[in-house]
Amino acid sequence: MKTLKILTFLLMLPAAGAAWATEVNVVAAIPDLGVMAKRIGGDRIELTVLASGREDLHGVPARPSFIPKLHKADLLLTLGLDAEHAWLPALAAEARNARIMEDREGWIEVFEGVELEDVPEVISRAEGEQHAEGNPHINIGPQNGRVMAENIAYALMEFDPAGEDLYQANLDAYLAELEAMEASLRERGRRLRGHTVISYHADISYLARFYGFEVIGTLEPKPGIEPTARHLARLAKESRERGVCLVIYNQAQPAKLPEKFAKRVDAQAVMIGNMVGAVPGVETWRELQEYNLRVLLEGLDQVGCCPPIRSASTWTVGIS
Ligand SMILES: [Zn+2]
Structure with missing residues (x-):
């Protein structure tokens, strides 16, 4: 009994310089x-x-x-x-x-x-x-x-x-x-290469660079500036001309506008996560990257997207 008490006491002591x-x-x-x-x-x-x-x-x-x-x-x-x-x-x-x-x-x-x-x-x-x-x-x-x-x-x-x-x-x-x-992400994301997309806010530039797709415009005229009807009309025209297949927004933005815009230009709206914790199940930084790739590829599948306008061989940015 005495031994047990001493052991319990020792376990409760803060260990000086301990790793924890x-x-x-x-x-x-x-x-x-x-x-x-x-x-x-x-x-x-x-x-x-x-x-x-x-x-x-x-x-x-x-x-x-x-x-x-x-x-x-x-x-x-x-x-x-x-x-x-x-x-x-x-x-x-x-x-x-x-x-x-x-x-x-x-x-x-x-x-x-x-x-x-x-x-x-x-x-x-x-x-x-x-x-x-x-x-x-x-x-x-x-x-x-x-x-x-x-x-x-x-x-x-x-x-x-x-x-x-x-x-x-x-x-x-x-x-x-x-x-x-x-x-691994690069390999699995090869299908994204050369496609043209629109984003709500200018927050996917690094993602586009990594996978080799092109953001041709944003629903916001400038980061943080509310979309206007005139800006959206111009963007819709350009989106059709450039064969945009995805309209990308994140969980913190209202879904209605990107969904509506995607329908207007025959594209697919896709919701990515902009931070760890954005959606349930995204609790590590790797999970965020995996989630974003998955929804982008699902978006391409759903829209049955047109082939890339640029050929993959001329699109080398961000591709090792
Ligand atoms: Zn921003």
Whole structure:
């Protein structure tokens, strides 16, 4: 009995320097960054994720419950490129934690090193555009996962050098997994190559680059600007001329408009996920990429889509 008591007592003791001791308080703006941080940081990090995954990346409701979480954060993981511009900087300022204010050492932007899409020649927010510095939806592109994961790992190593070996080992394993995932997705997504599509918001540029299809226009005239009848009429005409087969939107956008537009141009509307957690069953970043490929291919099947207008041999972008 005495032995059992001692054993129980020992099991209850916090193990100093144990592998599971929490060392870093991490807040992730969106679930994609959270699942990656957990994968790399394991039990050394305490994780809070702000966005639910079902929301619009640019319009996550600024819940008061975020403030205390941000107040004690060591690292705040963001996509960057002002993706979270409308809701996160003000919250971080409100949290009174100098470390994680925008442009401070704890505010981490994981886009650094990604090959950017849609970088404008002139940076302007004159009409309220949401993509003023380039396309921020890097998490939808399978090709960007490795850079995102590396940036998260390096931020953890810098803040918590004692955990470097663990972070590096977990990163190496994850990178190998992502590399294999990319090859597999590319192979299975070959049928998408050369097709023309429309998207609701300009959020699929990286996805299009990866699979080699072309986004010829968006239902929004500019990112974050409401569609107008005149813009949609022009887009419908171009869609018919260019043989558009998919109209792609995400779970945070109203389905009615893309569904209606797809019918108007004899295409198929497809709902992708814009973040981990977008739909039930998408709980890891790999599951998000698998889900998006599946619905895109199902969309092609449903519409019995026309052959690609460009031949695959002339379409080399993003194809290894
Ligand atoms: Zn956007």
